[in-house]
Amino acid sequence: VSSYRLVGCVLAASIGAASCSPEELDRVFPFIQVCSSATDTVCEPPIDLGSLRVGQIYDVPIVVRNLGKALLHIDGVEGVSGDTLEVLQAPTTIIASEDASLVLRIGPAEGRQVTRLVILSDDAVQPRLEFDVIYEGVESLLVLCPTMGLNAEPDGCAVNLQVNAHDVRLTEV
Incomplete structure (x- = not known):
């Protein structure tokens, strides 16, 4: 890319009329990306957290990359809602070619949950990076089981036994 073309891209981007490709712009500008982990090589939103147990609190790091x-x-x-999702930690700056963590605290609600988040930045191509965070909130089932000394069924619990309240374990459905 010629230096004149690059200067033109920079000037056009500064007034909001960018007509340059992302490859041209990332030579002088930051370029934002989000991933579910630091080891992801291809990051495509949404961020799917899988199943999360209702009644628990999860601190979930999301990787924010500066590829510029x-x-x-x-x-x-x-886009965060204080009821079930809040930002615990958000980076304010990320140096070129580095990662930082955006940490979300999630108190799962039951059922499929989708939250649209928007990261506001000075990325010339995507100043408003929008992505969804998805999870399935699942209830837990309390199963009473003997803790020792009895033959158990294949699922780990003997049938029709009385147990003390302190001899229980929590099993996900």
Whole structure:
């Protein structure tokens, strides 16, 4: 890319009229991406957290990457609801070619949950990176089982036994 073309891209992007490809812009601008883990090589939203137990609290890190060549400034995160999802930690800046963690605290609600998050940044191509965080909130079932000394059924519990309240274990459905 010629330096004149690059300067033109920078000027056009600064007034909101970017007509340059992301490859051209990432030579001088930051470029944001989100992943479910630091080891992901291909990151495609949504972020699917699988099954989460209702009644528990989960602190979930989401990796925010700066794939560009300049410092990325994070201006905020929108779309979180204080009832079931809140931001515990959000990066404010990420240096070029580095990762940082956005930590969400989730108190799962029952059933399939989808929350749309928006990361506001100075990325010239995606100043509003929108992505969904998805999980299935599952209830737990309390199963009374002997803790020792008795022959158990294949599922681990003997049938029709009386047990003390302190001899229980929690099993997910």
